[in-house]
Amino acid sequence: MFGHAPEIPVFPRPLALGLRLGPAEPLGLPLTLIARRLIARHPSLISRLGEHAAARFAIDPTDLPLCLLLHPHPTRTRITVHRTAPEADARIAGPLAALLGLVHGVYDGDALFFSRDLVIEGDTAAALALRNAIDDAELDLGAEIAALAGPFRPALDPLIALAQRTTGVALTRADDARIPGEGLA
Amino acid sequence: MMELVCPAGTPAALRAAVEAGAHAVYCGFADETNARNFPGLNFSRPELAEGVAFAHRHGAKVLVAINTFPQAGRQALWHRAVADAEAAGADAVILADLGLVAHTAEQHPGLRRHLSVQAAAANPDIINFYAEAFGVKRVVLPRVLTVAEITAINREIDAETEVFVFGGLCVMAEGRCSLSSYATGRSPNMNGVCSPPSHVVYAEEGDTLAARLGGFTIQKSARGAPAPYPTLCKGCFVSEGTTGYVFEDPASLDASDLIPALARAGVTALKIEGRQRSRAYVKEVVRSFRAAVEAVAAGRPVPAGQLARLSEGQAATTGAYAKTWR
Numbered sequence: 343m344f345g346h347a348p349e350i351p352v353f354p355r356p357l358a359l360g361l362r363l364g365p366a367e368p369l370g371l372p373l374t375l376i377a378r379r380l381i382a383r384h385p386s387l388i389s390r391l392g393e394h395a396a397a398r399f400a401i402d403p404t405d406l407p408l409c410l411l412l413h414p415h416p417t418r419t420r421i422t423v424h425r426t427a428p429e430a431d432a433r434i435a436g437p438l439a440a441l442l443g444l445v446h447g448v449y450d451g452d453a454l455f456f457s458r459d460l461v462i463e464g465d466t467a468a469a470l471a472l473r474n475a476i477d478d479a480e481l482d483l484g485a486e487i488a489a490l491a492g493p494f495r496p497a498l499d500p501l502i503a504l505a506q507r508t509t510g511v512a513l514t515r516a517d518d519a520r521i522p523g524e525g526l527a
Numbered sequence: 528m529m530e531l532v533c534p535a536g537t538p539a540a541l542r543a544a545v546e547a548g549a550h551a552v553y554c555g556f557a558d559e560t561n562a563r564n565f566p567g568l569n570f571s572r573p574e575l576a577e578g579v580a581f582a583h584r585h586g587a588k589v590l591v592a593i594n595t596f597p598q599a600g601r602q603a604l605w606h607r608a609v610a611d612a613e614a615a616g617a618d619a620v621i622l623a624d625l626g627l628v629a630h631t632a633e634q635h636p637g638l639r640r641h642l643s644v645q646a647a648a649a650n651p652d653i654i655n656f657y658a659e660a661f662g663v664k665r666v667v668l669p670r671v672l673t674v675a676e677i678t679a680i681n682r683e684i685d686a687e688t689e690v691f692v693f694g695g696l697c698v699m700a701e702g703r704c705s706l707s708s709y710a711t712g713r714s715p716n717m718n719g720v721c722s723p724p725s726h727v728v729y730a731e732e733g734d735t736l737a738a739r740l741g742g743f744t745i746q747k748s749a750r751g752a753p754a755p756y757p758t759l760c761k762g763c764f765v766s767e768g769t770t771g772y773v774f775e776d777p778a779s780l781d782a783s784d785l786i787p788a789l790a791r792a793g794v795t796a797l798k799i800e801g802r803q804r805s806r807a808y809v810k811e812v813v814r815s816f817r818a819a820v821e822a823v824a825a826g827r828p829v830p831a832g833q834l835a836r837l838s839e840g841q842a843a844t845t846g847a848y849a850k851t852w853r
Contacts, residue, residue: 390537390567447543450808456753458736467566467724474567477805478537516807 350449350459351439351510353405366408366423373410373421376486380479381419388416390475394468400430403438404461414472432469436460439511444473445481446512484514528824529786530796532590532689533813536568536803541578541589543806548817551588553621554578554802555719560608561592562623562645563802564719572611579616588618592802594643595719596624596702606630613638621667622646623702623716632661641665644691645702645716651683658686665689667798669701670780671847674788681793690789692782693812693834694800696846698760698775706759710741727757753777753842781843783816783832786823789848 381387388395391414401410409427413420427433434441440459443449451473454460462469484502491498506513533549535541544552555561557569570578579589591612597605605624609631612620620638622628623645631640644667648654657663665687668677681688697704707721708714715721728739738746738757745762748754755761755777764773782789786797797820799812812834819829834843 392566394566444805447539447805447807447810450805450811452756452804453808456755458748458751458754461731461736462729463731466727466729470724471566473805474537474565477807478539478567480539480806 349510350437350443353403353438355405358406362407366425369408369423370421373423374419376483376490377412377419377421378417379490380481380486381414381416384479384481385416387475387479388414390478391468391471394431394465394471397431397465397468397472398429399468399472400427400433400435400464401441402427402433402435403441404435405437430464432462432464432466432472434460434462434469434472439509442483443512445476445483446514447477447480447516448512451477480515482515482517529790529794529820530689531813531816531820532796532798533816534694534799534802534804534809535578536563536565536801537806538570538574538578540802540804540806540809542581543810544813545582545585545587547810547813549587549813551590551618551796552578552582553590553592553798555592555594556608556611558604558608559598559717559719560595560605562594562643562715562719562721563592564595565803566724568803572615575612575617576615579618583616589616590619590621590641591615591617592621592643593627594621594623594645596645596716597627598717602626602630606634609635609638619665628657628661628663636662639664641667641689643667643702644669644697647700647702649680651680654680654684654686658684665795667691670696671700674785674792674848677789677794678792687795688793689796689798690782690794691780691800691846692786692789692797693816694779694804695756696775696778696780696800696844704760707740710743710745710759712741722756722758729757776842776844778842778844780846781832781834782845782848783819783829783834785845785848786819786829790823 395414399412401412409424411422411424411428411430436459440449440454444451488495488498502513530550532551532553533544535544535552535554541552541554555563555569582589593605593608605627609620613635619641621641621643623643640663642648642657642663647669648666649669654666663686667689670691702716711723711726713723722740726741730737734750735747736754737744740757745759760774761777766773801808815832815834822829
């Protein structure tokens with residue numbers, strides 16, 4: 343494991359060890375549902391993959407004792423969760439916070455690669471296509487999960503915000519841009 | 528104020544650039560007509576039209592890079608790109624190929640023409656030729672000139688100049704380099720992709736990360752050491768018993784401190800490289816440089832930047848602008 347850039351939090355080791363206690367596979371179902379919902383709302387996630395739309399991607403949070411296998415599809419995307427990195431066309435690995443930060447537009451993928459916080463193996467072109475497709479989609483996983491909570495959303499939003507503040511992990515989209523001059527007196 | 532020309536590899540990056548203060552955004556179509564033809568990047572025709580509308584609503588311009596060299600017998604792809612850029616409302620096209628510049632001047636006379644860095648126009652004679660023969664209004668200067676040379680060129684030409692101030696560097700004569708073509712069979716200048724990712728393989732070998740391009744091992748980065756892009760020009764090789772960067776160190780250009788000098792040199796626009804980068808990069812770099820050009824326009828010093836960690840090799844250079852060549 344390479345040293346991380348100081349601003350990237352690493353998942354607390356005791357919690358990571360705790361994740362070893364339960365089975366990983368059941369996590370696949372809710373992750374699959376979230377992924378299908380995201381793709382339905384952002385079809386460019388598939389179209390930007392181009393010739394790599396049928397590739398299998400191993401998403402490997404290196405500070406967690408599990409690895410996701412993503413099979414993208416316009417309507418039948420599937421995510422399975424594994425204890426060890428499964429066979430895949432491309433593997434994208436890094437701390438969970440780095441991977442979430444990439445999704446939410448907090449970190450730059452090339453910069454994480456330069457600093458060795460992000461590792462790509464296998465089909466480099468497929469991995470690059472996925473990264474660029476996700477970056478363009480401007481996803482907000484926190485908002486998606488909160489939306490799934492239905493009537494409990496008002497209670498969940500502040501909890502997600504609190505978790506983001508206390509852990510330093512980007513759980514929602516970085517959305518602090520403004521047009522220069524706008525909003526100024 | 529100097530014009531800030533910013534990269535957009537995706538519609539999201541275009542919006543990020545505009546919202547961060549870009550005066551102009553440059554982008555390209557998702558095919559071989561532009562020099563950043565990477566997987567998952569670039570614009571469809573509808574996306575370009577939407578991007579142009581968004582930029583114009585916020586007072587920014589969109590420049591469409593059609594800056595590869597048309598392949599014999601396939602010119603229609605490049606001709607269609609120029610026509611579609613005009614139809615989408617682009618403010619200018621950025622061209623490299625002499626024939627495509629001539630075609631655009633003849634068939635799309637109302638479409639503003641910029642000369643790409645890929646054309647490698649580095650002296651007053653060639654720049655004046657493009658301006659006089661084809662009405663080229665702006666030339667993106669190759670990254671091989673000193674500030675003094677840019678000053679001298681600007682005194683002798685009748686066109687605007689645009690120079691790179693941040694991002695990845697090509698160390699070869701741009702538009703002429705064949706290193707990547709040699710290793711992969713795919714040309715940056717004709718297929719639009721240097722070190723195509725389809726030919727790049729990374730492998731962790733013990734304590735090192737090996738990068739291979741077309742089967743050639745071109746870099747081995749030690750544990751914890753910064754990794755560069757997998758380009759041959761930044762490759763680390765053994766030559767005459769010495770291991771090192773034979774062509775150029777893997778460092779990115781950062782000429783922010785030279786903005787006042789470039790303004791005095793008569794430069795019209797400052798360009799940020801990085802259409803292959805994320806919207807996070809675009810937002811951060813554009814904000815930083817917008818603050819810098821505003822400061823220079825107001826006669827204030829350039830604010831200290833914090834962009835080194837976004838740079839290749841996590842190191843910055845002022846490139847040829849103030850370079851002593853080996």
